[in-house]
Amino acid sequence: MKARLAEWIALLRPGDYVMLLGAVVVCVLSALALWRGGAPDKAVVRAGGKVFAEVPLSRAQVVEVPGPLGVTRIEIEPGRARVASDPGPRQYCVRQGWLKRSGAVAICAPNQVSLSLNGGSADYDSLNY
Amino acid sequence: MAAPRIMTPSTIEIVPTADDRRIARLATAAIVLTVAEAAIPLPLPGVKPGLANIVILIVLMRWGWRDAVWVALLRVFAGSLLLGQLFAPGFFLSLSGSLVSLATLGLAMHLPRRWFGPVSLSILAAFAHIGGQLMLARLWLVPHDGVFYLVPVFAAAATIFGLINGLVASKLLARLTPRSA
Incomplete structure (x- = not known):
């Protein structure tokens, strides 16, 4: 068995190993590049049903959205976003924490504010927690 | 009166x-592998394993590129004729894969033999094959970037089957030519 294997390996020349390695690298890189589905690139903030702001997820910033109850603070960081504070009574959207995937949505219904992540190839139409 | 015997x-x-x-x-050998596959x-x-490529590789290494082109194209036409695929989308995919693969082999065969063997x-031929097929698929059959979603799968298949076919081809070549090629 071992001798058989050695016989096959003897057929490989030095450049063949390089070629094989290159092929494996192409496989891995293409998988990483093409199967990064769900990586969002922008956050859409809505207030009262209208788009309030579209923010790229490239740098950290805070968006303050006025609503009927007060100001909802939305925190953006590279690759993720969350509702940092909200005047609503039950705080569901705040407790959702960081949204990281495309299609994820946090809704602060009492204050009529929503945050959703878009871009990339969304795995889902919307994500709820 | 008997009919004339000779036309x-x-x-x-x-x-x-x-x-x-x-x-x-040689083309027959390639066609048989296509049908079996x-x-x-x-x-x-x-x-697909692309077993017929073993034959193409052997033809390329022993008899040169011109013969390899003949055998490869005869295989595409006759193989798809036998499988009832002639001029169906699969046939054009096969043809474009073969053409790109042959062009690549035409260039790659000039790599130094000491370093680069049939593997x-x-x-290279396997990757060229999927490249040619994907190009045609993107341009014609599925005009959407969604086809590229499967690239990693195709690339993995090309790596594995490329390696196996190359090993089989070099083994057969070693048997065909007892003198070191």
Whole structure:
């Protein structure tokens, strides 16, 4: 068995190993590049049903959205976003924490504010927690 | 009255040369592998071992690029004719894959033989094959970037089957030419 294997390996020349390695690298890189589905690139903030702001997820910033109850603070960081504070009574959207995937949505219904992540190839139409 | 036994002799006489016979023999081997391969159930359309490429590689290494082109194209046409796929989308995918693969082999065969054996050529040809097929698929059959979603799967298949086909081809070549090639 071992001798058989050695016989096959003897057929490989030095450049063949390089070629094989290159092929494996192409496989891995293409998988990483093409199967990064769900990586969002922008956050859409809505207030009262209208788009309030579209923010790229490239740098950290805070968006303050006025609503009927007060100001909802939305925190953006590279690759993720969350509702940092909200005047609503039950705080569901705040407790959702960081949204990281495309299609994820946090809704602060009492204050009529929503945050959703878009871009990339969304795995889902919307994500709820 | 009995019908004449002998027909009028044909005015066109095709005399096959030794070259023709050799190419026909090799193409037959490739076609047989194509048909045999079609019987293997596969999880994804487009992922195939490409056993016929073993024959193409051997032809390329022993008899050169021109013969390899002949054998490869005869295989595509006759193989799809036998499988009832002639001029179906699969046929054009096969043809474009073969053409790109042959072009790549035409360039790659000039790599130094000391360093690069049939395995290298086989892997390059396999990647060229999926490249050609994907290009045509993107341009014509599925005009959407969604086709590229499957690239990693095709690339993995090309790596694995390219390696295996290359090893088989080099083993057969070593048997065909006892003197070191």
